[in-house]
Amino acid sequence: MIREMTKEDFAAFWPCFESVIKAQETYAFDPEMNFEAAYQLWCATPLKAFVFVEGGQVLGSYYIRANGMGPSNHICNCGYMVTEAAQGKGIARQLCEHSQQIAIELGFEAMQFNSVVSTNTVAVKLWQKLGYQIIGTIPRAYRHKQLGYVDSYIMHKQLQV
Amino acid sequence: MIREMTKEDFAAFWPCFESVIKAQETYAFDPEMNFEAAYQLWCATPLKAFVFVEGGQVLGSYYIRANGMGPSNHICNCGYMVTEAAQGKGIARQLCEHSQQIAIELGFEAMQFNSVVSTNTVAVKLWQKLGYQIIGTIPRAYRHKQLGYVDSYIMHKQLQV
Numbered sequence: 001m002i003r004e005m006t007k008e009d010f011a012a013f014w015p016c017f018e019s020v021i022k023a024q025e026t027y028a029f030d031p032e033m034n035f036e037a038a039y040q041l042w043c044a045t046p047l048k049a050f051v052f053v054e055g056g057q058v059l060g061s062y063y064i065r066a067n068g069m070g071p072s073n074h075i076c077n078c079g080y081m082v083t084e085a086a087q088g089k090g091i092a093r094q095l096c097e098h099s100q101q102i103a104i105e106l107g108f109e110a111m112q113f114n115s116v117v118s119t120n121t122v123a124v125k126l127w128q129k130l131g132y133q134i135i136g137t138i139p140r141a142y143r144h145k146q147l148g149y150v151d152s153y154i155m156h157k158q159l160q161v
Numbered sequence: 162m163i164r165e166m167t168k169e170d171f172a173a174f175w176p177c178f179e180s181v182i183k184a185q186e187t188y189a190f191d192p193e194m195n196f197e198a199a200y201q202l203w204c205a206t207p208l209k210a211f212v213f214v215e216g217g218q219v220l221g222s223y224y225i226r227a228n229g230m231g232p233s234n235h236i237c238n239c240g241y242m243v244t245e246a247a248q249g250k251g252i253a254r255q256l257c258e259h260s261q262q263i264a265i266e267l268g269f270e271a272m273q274f275n276s277v278v279s280t281n282t283v284a285v286k287l288w289q290k291l292g293y294q295i296i297g298t299i300p301r302a303y304r305h306k307q308l309g310y311v312d313s314y315i316m317h318k319q320l321q322v
Contacts, residue, residue, distance in 0.1 A: 021231065028233035070182065071304040072189035072276060072313070112299065114275075115233060136297015136315050138273065140322075143232040152233070154297045154315060161301075 002098045005049040005061055010039050012058045013051065016083040017042070024145035026123070027079070028115050028152075042079070047106065050098065052082075052091050059086035062095045064102055067112045076108040092123075096130055104159055113155040117142045124153065132157040163259045166210040166222055171200050173219045174212065177244040178203070185306035187284070188240070189276050189313075203240070208267065211259065213243075213252050220247035223256045225263055228273050237269040253284075257291055264320055271319045278303045279312040293318040 005013075014035055021029045021038075029041070043049040046065035051058050060082035067077035078099045082091045103111055113132065116124055124134075132155040141152035166174075175196055182190045182199075190202070204210040207224035214220070221243035228238035239260045243252045264272055274293065277285055285295075293316040302313035 024232050028229040028231050030231040030234075033231075068189040068276060068302070070189050070191040070194075071185045071306075072302055073191075074304065075299070075302060110301065115229060135299060138236070138296060138315075138317060139319065140271065141229070141233055141236060143235065145232075154299075156299060158300065 001053050002050050002094065003053065005043055005051045007039060007043070009051045009053075009058050009061075010043050010049075011035070013061050013081075013083075014038070016058075016081060017061075019084070020081055024143070026117050026120050027081075028142060047076075048102065050095070050102070052086075052095055054086075059083050059089075060091045060095055062099050064099055064106070066108075067114070074107070074109040075112050076103045076106070076110070077112055077114060078103075092126055093130065096127070100130075100157075100159055109160055110156060110158045113153075115141060116153040116155050117144065118151040118153055119144060119147055124155075127155050130157070162214050163211050163255065164214065166204055166212045168200060168204070170212045170214075170219050170222070171204050171210075172196070174222050174242075174244075175199070177219075177242060178222075180245070181242055185304070187278050187281050188242075189303060208237075209263065211256070211263075213256055215247075220244050220250075221252045221256050223260050225260055225267070227269075228275070235268070235270040236273050237264045237267070237271070238273055238275060239264075253287055254291065257287070261291075261318075261320055270321055271317060274314075274316040276302060277314040277316050278305065279314055280305060280308055285314065285316075288316050291318070 046063035049063040052060035062080040066073045067075045134153045135156045136154035138152045140149040144150045207226035210224040223241040227234045228236045295314045296317045297315035299313045301310040
């Protein structure tokens with residue numbers, strides 16, 4: 001089930017979130033960010049945040065926010081995370097499909113990912129399968145903990161005209 | 162002379178800022194933004210903001226901020242504005258060259274512009290002349306007040322390795 005995220009949900013999700021940012025392989029978030037700062041960033045500041053819940057467990061989450069202001073506020077941005085134990089079960093795909101529906105309901109016309117780490121091939125392939133295109137490559141955009149400097153992709157999908 | 166911007170400077174610059182955002186031709190800022198919100202966005206939230214002053218008049222300004230967090234915080238972002246009366250005098254170029262020096266002093270390795278409106282050819286050509294490359298095109302990214310939907314460019318320059 002996918003539903004809006006509460007602060008309690010974020011607390012349950014925090015161990016996953018913390019391990020993702022500490023790994024420094026996928027997200028351009030401060031790896032030392034504390035719970036409250038992470039909650040603000042993921043849940044409070046965005047327009048909405050959702051969780052994927054199964055058997056009372058939070059297995060994944062995403063947020064949605066406007067990617068630009070004023071004359072660019074018709075493009076949204078989302079971020080997705082799935083717990084390590086729940087990976088490979090299609091949850092990221094379900095979250096992304098849900099977010100596209102929510103984006104349309106909120107009146108957004110397109111979705112943009114500003115920093116998909118190029119070495120995160122599972123994510124890149126999934127977004128491509130779901131209709132997102134690489135519209136730009138930022139050279140040396142991400143200091144990957146294992147691989148050093150790697151490029152990031154900007155990905156984009158038109159949702160409605 | 163280029164020096165750090167005070168709130169008084171921003172007040173002097175506000176008529177220019179307001180007319181730029183109301184025109185909805187170049188900046189993805191809310192055209193109805195008030196003085197205080199604009200001050201926060203341009204001066205208070207960024208790392209630094211500067212003004213170009215000549216004969217006691219504020220003729221231009223720029224801000225510099227990190228474009229990403231954590232493993233991407235080595236790339237900065239800047240925004241530049243020059244008053245209409247002072248355009249064509251090379252002030253934008255001076256501001257941009259100054260910002261590259263400041264970026265290096267602050268330890269940034271590259272600079273990225275996230276939304277250069279493609280129809281703003283004066284800006285696009287100037288940034289290209291100063292070594293910035295178009296690394297991506299966002300389709301229909303900007304609702305131009307005169308032209309309707311137009312693309313935006315993502316531009317990037319490596320400053321140091």
